[in-house]
Amino acid sequence: MAVQAVERAVSADRPFGPAVALSCRECGERFALGPVFACTSCFGPLEVAYELPAGDPEGLRRRIESGPANLWRYAPLLPVPAGVAAEPNLEPGFTRLVRADRLARELGVTGGLFVKDDSGNPTHSFKDRVVAVAVEAARAFGFTTLSCSSTGNLAGAVGAAAARAGLRSCVFIPHDLEAGKVVMAAVYGGDLVGIEGTYDDVNRFCSELIGDPAGEGWGFVNVNLRPYYGEGSKTLAYEICEQLGWRLPDQLVVPVASGSQLTKIDKGLRELVALGLVEDRPYRIFGAQAAGCAPVARAFKDGHDVVRPVRPDTIAKSLAIGNPADGPYVLDIARRTGGAVEDVTDEEVVDGIRLLARTEGIFAETAGGVTVGVTRKLLELGLLDPSLTTVVLNTGDGLKTLDAVSAGPRAVIRPSVAAFRAAGLG
Amino acid sequence: MAVQAVERAVSADRPFGPAVALSCRECGERFALGPVFACTSCFGPLEVAYELPAGDPEGLRRRIESGPANLWRYAPLLPVPAGVAAEPNLEPGFTRLVRADRLARELGVTGGLFVKDDSGNPTHSFKDRVVAVAVEAARAFGFTTLSCSSTGNLAGAVGAAAARAGLRSCVFIPHDLEAGKVVMAAVYGGDLVGIEGTYDDVNRFCSELIGDPAGEGWGFVNVNLRPYYGEGSKTLAYEICEQLGWRLPDQLVVPVASGSQLTKIDKGLRELVALGLVEDRPYRIFGAQAAGCAPVARAFKDGHDVVRPVRPDTIAKSLAIGNPADGPYVLDIARRTGGAVEDVTDEEVVDGIRLLARTEGIFAETAGGVTVGVTRKLLELGLLDPSLTTVVLNTGDGLKTLDAVSAGPRAVIRPSVAAFRAAGLG
Known part of the structure; x- marks a missing residue:
């Protein structure tokens, strides 16, 4: 080794x-x-x-721009073979960067507000990106079973990607996940196992399993394939910059679960600078957590370098990691770039979901409610500059966290205009 | 007029x-x-x-290929202004055409099998396409309220598109829709009204409302904007041909609700031939219905030209239109092109959903289960030729029809390798 x-x-x-x-x-x-x-x-x-292919930024830019409309356009910057796009895969990525003028007006942002909407991925979360890169590593190492611990989105992404690639899958989830995520994890025909405990318990169990003969030859995308897996998140940074016209945003608001995504977005931005694909200028990265699982925000606000684990209690289950592996790196990056890490209550999460839906027609998962809610809070606190270009990440889909939002008909009526008027609607 | x-x-x-x-x-x-x-x-x-811009197919092809990665690349062939892509909209379309080799092997298709996966649209159904075109018509006519009757998918698409465009929305649905579709229809903040009755009752009510002062100045996307709305479905035909390398497929399997989509796909294919964008060669269009609502399949098999209305009873609610407006045109097209209209039971619909998920990692709505199930049945009946290039449409997302599929963990265990082994998993 x-x-x-x-x-x-x-x-x-x-x-x-x-x-x-x-x-x-x-x-x-x-x-x-x-x-x-x-x-x-x-x-x-x-x-x-x-x-990395340095020295010819114009050539690299052209090569990327002529690539497929998915994350494999960035294959020259990822740990994958050059011919990766031709293998059966889910082709995630290159999701919409939505210019959110109506949301900007409600929040008072004048410098340009964008939502990077990763609900457009094949299984409707950013996890399709990281899994796609992990699948390539699994293939390279000869693994035939793909596995993971998951708060839900990853389970669906692994199940779907394994099915498409012709691999077996066996994924582990906390026993109390949202119904949509459970069905989506199981429907692809792989093995799904519920674990009595939190995500952190599931994660510890997977670490145990990987050292046991029962898990031999398995590729755990977020354990023994984690270094490769994590690189998939860099593509969020690449896409945001390319979609802004090969320009760094001034400010990014990124959800924090394990913290891996935020650190890889920072890595991706720095690579683009180093390669000469974007001009080197300051950017600030802000982390967003739910108050019911905010160990990194707590440490940031207390000025600590150490992240003290918590027991999660929030509707934002995809962010409910009480012992975030990359928490200290998130603190480093927020401090180094002049960002912050902030958290919002579950009520503010739901308000964030509704606000984004009402203004931009994007139905976000609770994690998207967290980033929108934190964006509003950071503006109120004066930590986000409303005059700068700001990108807010939505990493998942509202259909997977339906229970978080109660919404129904204003009225149920008989099929007649008279009934319509009688109900005060006409 | x-x-x-x-x-x-x-x-x-x-x-x-x-x-x-x-x-x-x-x-x-x-x-x-x-x-x-x-x-x-x-x-x-x-x-x-x-x-249409005839006479310069190469120029038109280049213009399309250099357009945005959404349905507006086909703006020169749609009833929309040239600058349409710059207006706030959901940017639907240009969804994946998935080469489905594993599904093909299970079904015995040797000539190339593809799934056009419209679950990748912003609200995860093909309805985003038709609504996008209808919104442009609403803008042109000065309508400020967008409305529709809906079996569910359309309600979400209208709610989201109206929110993004800054229009009011008021949509009407049958009172007994799937929970996911109801929440998705309501979350964008427009008015949602449940109607005690079937989709056909809702549709009749909307026709009544449009002639009443209460509905004055409203754009009903599938009533008074229907001619424009329908044109959005042509983009499915355009994309399939472009993604096949500007080539007509030999066979298409298309779901039939009102029948509009199938007729517009045929129209789109014929336009591409007329414009010289694809070579003129025979293609066959097959319609797919659920047995619990199969008035068009019934008429086809009975050799009738008239479609006799039925009262729907199927889990494929997005196809549950008992009195399909374009039914006779579907019969014409199936007969003219050498296709057929077939139906499958609800059990076969669920089998179709599972088969597509297990082989290709695509989690389809019940409507996708219908097309996959009908594809299998047509092959068994010898009506589909397995040696020809075949495209099967998936027009919606499994997350919206979760109740149709019961899928859960194989086991729930304590977080230990011992428990894993004891459950017979290790």
Whole structure:
């Protein structure tokens, strides 16, 4: 697993494209590209290191722009083979960046407000991005079973991607998930197992299983494939910049569950700067949590570097990770970029969902209610600058968290104009 | 309303682009472009007549290919202004055409099987296409309230599109719709009214309302805006051909509710031939219904030209139109092209949903279960040729018809490997 083995891993067909090694986020030690996720020296998390195609930004930009209308247009910047788009996959990504003028007026944003709407992905959450990259790693390592611990969205994404790729799947979820997410996780025909406990219990169980013969040869997308998986989130950053006309946004509001997505968005933005694809200028990244599971926001506001785990209690179940693995990195990035980490109550989450639906016709999952709610709060607190270009992420779909929103007919009437008038509607 | 008024309607800014008139499908009489839907002479349905940009197929193809990745790339072939893409709208269309090799193997199709997956639209059904075109007509006619009768998907599409466009909405649904569709129809903040009755009752009520002062100035997308609305379905035909490399498919399997979609797909295919964008060769169009609401399939199999209304009783509620307005045209097209109209039981609908999910990772609405089920049945009956290129439409999303599919965890266990083994999973 030492760096000497790297040469072998990146052989002629380059299953990992421009990726050349795994590197420890804490101590920097490098490892060969393999199904490993923790540094053997310091136990720090591993991430993918690249030799990116520098030196010809115009050529790279043209290559990306002539690529497919999905995340594989960024294959030159991901740990995937060059021919990845031709393999059976769900083709996620390149979702809409919606210019949200009506929402902007309600919030008082004058510098341009955009919603990156990842509910347009095949299973209607951003998880299709990370799973797509993890599937390529699973193929490269010869894994035939795809697995994960999930708060719901990931379970559906893994089930669907495995079905499409012809892999077996076995996914683990907390036993009390929303009905929509449970059906969506099960319908693709893989094995679905409910775990009596929170997401953090499910996660610990998967770590146990991976060291046991029962889990041998399994690719856990967010455990032993986590370094590859996480890279999928970089494509959110790439797309936002490309869709803004190859320009960095000034401010981004990103939901925080494990924190991985936010850190990879930052990584993606820095790569675009390094490659000369966007002009280098300051940007601020803001993290958004639900008050019922806000360990990172708590640490940020208390000025701590350590994130103290909490027991989640919020309707925003897709963000209900009480012990977020990348929490400290989120704190680093928010502080380094001049951002913040803030949280909103469940009531504010629902208000956020309704506000986004009413103004822009986008029906967001609770996680989208969190980012919209936090955006409003950050503006009220004076932490977000309303005169700057701001991008708010919606990472999931309202149809999966229907219970959070009670909405129904104004009236039920007989089919006649007389009844219509009698009900005070005419 | 006579043809002389046409000149005025298509003035300098051409709000209806290449459309020049409405024309009666039965007697051919032409009318000015207005919010009307029935011929004053023979009561036949009106449809949009064009002066399409003929004579330069290569130029038109390039213009389309360099357009946006949504249905507005086909603006030169739709009754919309040239600058339509710049107006706030949901940007539906250009959804995935999925090469479904695993499904093909299960069904024994060797000539290439594709699924056109319209669950990728903003509100996750093909209705976003038709509503997008209707909204442009509403804008052109100065309507500020958007309305419709709906089996569910349309209600959500109208609510969302109206919100995004800054229009008021008031939509009417049968009182017993699926929970997901009801919430999705209500969440955008417009008025939602439940009607005690079937979709056909709701539809009759809307026709009554449109002649009443209470409905004055309202744009009913599927009544007084129906000629424009229907044209949105042509984009399914355009996209399928473009995504096949500007080639007609040999066979299409299309769901039949009112029958409008199938007739407009045929219209779109014929336009592409007339414009020289695809080679002229035979294609067959097959209609798909649920046995619990199969008036068109019944008429087809009985050799009748008249469609006898039925009272719907099926889980495929989005297809539950017992008195389909375009039924006779569906019969014409199926017979003219060498296709057929077939139906499947609710059990076969669920099997179809599961089959598509398991093989391709696509979670379809009941309507998608109908088309997949009918595809299988048509192959068994020898009516579909397995050696030809076949496109099956999935027009909606499984998350909206969760009740149709019972799927859950294989087991619920404590978070330990021991429990995993004890449950027979390890």
